[in-house]
Amino acid sequence: MAVLITGGAGYIGSHTCVELLEAGEKIVVMDNLSNSSHNSIDAIKKITARDFPFYEADILDSDALDRIFSENGIDSVIHFAGLKSVAESVREPLKYHRNNVIGTQTLCEAMLRHNCKTIVFSSSATVYGVPEKVPVTEDCQTAPTNPYGKTKLEAEEILRRLHDEDIEWKIAVLRYFNPIGAHASGLIGEKPTGIPNNLMPYVCLVTAGKLDEVRVFGNDYPTPDGTGVRDYVHISDLAKAHLCAMRKLREGTDFGVWNIGTGKGYSVLEIIKAFERVNKIAVPYSIAERRDGDVAECYADPSKAYRELGWKAEKSIDEMCADCWNYSKNNKLF
Numbered sequence: 001m002a003v004l005i006t007g008g009a010g011y012i013g014s015h016t017c018v019e020l021l022e023a024g025e026k027i028v029v030m031d032n033l034s035n036s037s038h039n040s041i042d043a044i045k046k047i048t049a050r051d052f053p054f055y056e057a058d059i060l061d062s063d064a065l066d067r068i069f070s071e072n073g074i075d076s077v078i079h080f081a082g083l084k085s086v087a088e089s090v091r092e093p094l095k096y097h098r099n100n101v102i103g104t105q106t107l108c109e110a111m112l113r114h115n116c117k118t119i120v121f122s123s124s125a126t127v128y129g130v131p132e133k134v135p136v137t138e139d140c141q142t143a144p145t146n147p148y149g150k151t152k153l154e155a156e157e158i159l160r161r162l163h164d165e166d167i168e169w170k171i172a173v174l175r176y177f178n179p180i181g182a183h184a185s186g187l188i189g190e191k192p193t194g195i196p197n198n199l200m201p202y203v204c205l206v207t208a209g210k211l212d213e214v215r216v217f218g219n220d221y222p223t224p225d226g227t228g229v230r231d232y233v234h235i236s237d238l239a240k241a242h243l244c245a246m247r248k249l250r251e252g253t254d255f256g257v258w259n260i261g262t263g264k265g266y267s268v269l270e271i272i273k274a275f276e277r278v279n280k281i282a283v284p285y286s287i288a289e290r291r292d293g294d295v296a297e298c299y300a301d302p303s304k305a306y307r308e309l310g311w312k313a314e315k316s317i318d319e320m321c322a323d324c325w326n327y328s329k330n331n332k333l334f
């Protein structure tokens, strides 16, 4: 039997494909390539020396889903396909609802038609909104503050309802904190389109001389150095969490929500300094106004994932910085 990976050509999906293949799993990948390309499929095959079926298809296309399920013995799904820009979701909330919420529903309906009831879902720490406390535990209240976050919570709700009505469903909801880094090979990583919103891709473009300087959004937060604190987790560690979650569901767990982070927060200035030290390169920056919607601190309590999934982040912030820069150079992102 095989695991269907939706959005498997994307940043997190491609790294998860590598982890699954290296663990001996059989996979089938589908992606509409709206934010990725065939290159990552080729790269996954190169890294792992394994082959697998790839379908260029949309999760909103029921006929395509039926074909994929009919042509492959699929018994479980890892669902990454989705849109992820907070800013774009504010401009185009209905596009985000259609893709992320209706997309998840369409996928689940196809799963039901093909009697496949096991799914690992990509959720986000953004569902917590302004965290009621840090470190954030899974029972903290969910109150997303942007349309993107709301679509993630609605998709979680669809899954929760499916499970409430039919306990044959086995569902793992993973709430990621801030994934950064790239595969050690430098062949897959995060390829930003346009000017990035996220810190690490921005740092890489500045370092490469493509942008003038990093604007540090606020240095007057109630944090040790005044800049925003986040929980950065290496993409390969994050990818392994999906394998652990899948194993947990196979062991019989029927529903769970797990934070996937390191449990340690780093400030913007700490990230810039680490990047400079590890890669021996200057990162020009200046202090700018706070960015609307940002919170001072957000980092996970990941102990539930350790206790229940046996998952723990292993890679350091230095490895994250080194791998980001290695990927950027290797792929001439600038």
Ligand code: NAD
Residues within 6 Å of the ligand: 006, 007, 008, 009, 010, 011, 012, 013, 030, 031, 032, 033, 034, 035, 036, 057, 058, 059, 060, 079, 080, 081, 082, 083, 084, 099, 103, 122, 123, 124, 125, 176, 177, 178, 179
């Ligand atoms: P990504 O854009 O690199 O990957 C998503 C993939 O899904 C892309 O390859 C895209 O082409 C594909 N896709 C989008 N809509 C599709 C559709 N309707 N049908 C088929 N394919 C479709 O993003 P990522 O960073 O790898 O994120 C993967 C998932 O994790 C997303 O659901 C995202 O919301 C979630 N997530 C990401 C982060 C992050 O910081 N990267 C944090 C928390 C949660």
Ligand code: UFG
Residues within 6 Å of the ligand: 084, 085, 086, 124, 125, 126, 176, 177, 178, 197, 198, 199, 200, 202, 214, 215, 216, 217, 218, 227, 228, 229, 230, 268, 291, 294
């Ligand atoms: N930052 C800067 N300058 C920049 C970009 C970011 O100072 O140019 C700061 C931010 O203010 C924040 C930190 O760097 O303090 C991290 O910002 P990111 O944009 O990289 O990440 P966020 O935590 O704001 O958001 C990310 C994803 C969201 C997701 C959230 C929680 O972009 O989609 O993590 O998972 F919801």
